[in-house]
Amino acid sequence: GAVVSQHPSWVICKSGTSVKIECRSLDFQATTMFWYRQFPKQSLMLMATSNEGSKATYEQGVEKDKFLINHASLTLSTLTVTSAHPEDSSFYICSARTGAAKEKLFFGSGTQLSVL
């Protein structure tokens, strides 16, 4: 299957700081990437849809000024958690779809964010 690389795998930061998470499609071009958040023992919740060269589309209840998404190229999307607080601690996962694979999503390895 397609390979999606996500970095960092885990990050610990102080409250009030910003954290950037990178998601790269390694062997295909991804015009669309999706960012999910998962709290312990809960399902993946879609945060936003990232489109190359345009603004991201955020799901209801997700603060676009807090979770900044940039999709500057066909292989890279970034999620920046600004002014992080302990309640932002979660597992963040990006995913991408290849054009030929209908709606199949391939996931990055995820980033565990812990805000102290």
Added chain:
Amino acid sequence: QKEVEQNSGPLSVPEGAIASLNCTYSDRGSQSFFWYRQYSGKSPELIMSIYSNGDKEDGRFTAQLNKASQYVSLLIRDSQPSDSATYLCAAGVSGGYNKLIFGAGTRLAVHP
């Protein structure tokens, strides 16, 4: 609110048995359905996709779809301890530009 429902489990089966995982969805317009396996602390891994009513088999896995009942299932034959994980059911959102809605997952435990 479009939803995907799964029994959280845990579903416990002995090694070698058939594990049966079930899922229902609320969006009648959904046309695509997926099963993902997720180990603790890891990201989901795609196991099966199904788009048409009926059964789809891939190795030890069989996905079943019944659109009239809005029901999707996954059967795992000859269950192995390495199959122990959380299984996530996902449905494509109609008109949702390839977005998926995930269920909360069913935890499967295969004991030797």
